[in-house]
Amino acid sequence: MQATAKAHTNIALIKYWGKRHESLILPTNNSLSITLDGFYTMTSVEYSQDLAADQFYLNDEQITGVAYERVTTFLDLVRQLSGKQIYATVKSTNKVPTAAGFASSASGFAALAAAAAQALQLDLTKEQLSRLTRQGSGSACRSIYGGFVEWEKGSYEDGSDSYAVQIASEDHWDVRVAAAVVTATEKDVSSREGMKRTVDTSVFYDGWLTSIAADLKDIKAGIAAKDFEKVGQITEANCLKMHATTLGAIPPFTYWNDATMAVMQTVQQLRKSKIPAYFTIDAGPNVKVLYLPENETTVLEALKTCPSVTDVIVSRVGKGITYK
Ligand code: DP6
Secondary structure (H helix, E strand, O other), rough: OOOEEEEEEEEEEEOOOEEEOOEEEEEOOOOEEEEEEEEEEEEEEEEEEEOOOEEEOOEEEEEEEEHHHHHHHHHHHHHHHOOOEEEEEEEEEEHHHEEEEEEHHHHHHHHHHHHHHHHOOOOOOOHHHHHHOOOOHHHHHHHOOOOEEEEEEOOOOOOOOOOEEEEEEOOOOOEEEEEEEEEOOOOOHHHHHHHHHHHOOOOOOHHHHHHHHHHHHHHHHHHHHHHHHHHHHHHHHHHHHHHHHHHHOOOOOOOOHHHHHHHHHHHHHHHOOOOOOEEEOOOOOEEEEEEEEEHHHHHHHHHHHHOOOOOOEEEEOOOOOOEO
């Protein structure tokens, strides 16, 4: 009754931004991501009849409070599925700078779901595993797969048709993503809180929603044709639209700081000198930059010499869940 799973984070090119159901984690729009090989969570889950409650260790430290509650509430779902009332010791190692806009919840819940289901021999299909994982953290349902992945929002009230599917494997196209780290401090407004405030109050939210279908159709065509400029342009514009919704919320907020803006300008400058590079930003100040392998030296040089950047971490397109 023990299993270990490894999951990578993913970066959304078309963002998930808003829920139609809070506790089931059902999104208002489809999203599309690349799984990244540079960041991952490795999690082992061991069930035991001797435990009276779940235990959770992250990077060798026992976790209590809100982070523990999210894990044990998620394990309740796995218990429900298995019909077994049995508790577990969860040990995770995170190779992700937590809560600074790097989606540690994505690799975290994907690895937890996979290890917990495997330890109880639930024998889930990828689709079932993605649907289960979604209920831990929305973006995590995409990390079940490698390569290019779409999360279909679904329309059923019970969420049974809301899960991710792979649209192209990790071998389809060698694009690179450089994560430019500008700060590693905890963020003020979590993605969960930020998207809720935006859905509830932003005057720009409807505009965001009506633009998604066209972005998705175009980016999927771009990925299939390996048209880097098309994919990059849609990615950057979709990111800017998502972040624009936060400025129309009440109270307004932004995830950007001056360093974020400096990196965005560096990327625009690269394009002026004919290097195709495009940025995207999640719910935090760090910037992820998409580029092609032949431009790696130039792109990394530009990012590393940007005064506000403290670290640059390169990812290739990564694999889905693996088991040890
Ligand atoms: C901006 O998946 O962290 O990164 O479902 O509430 O756990 P919950 O939110 P989460 O939100 C991710 C938002 C985003 C965009 C994306 O990854 O698509």
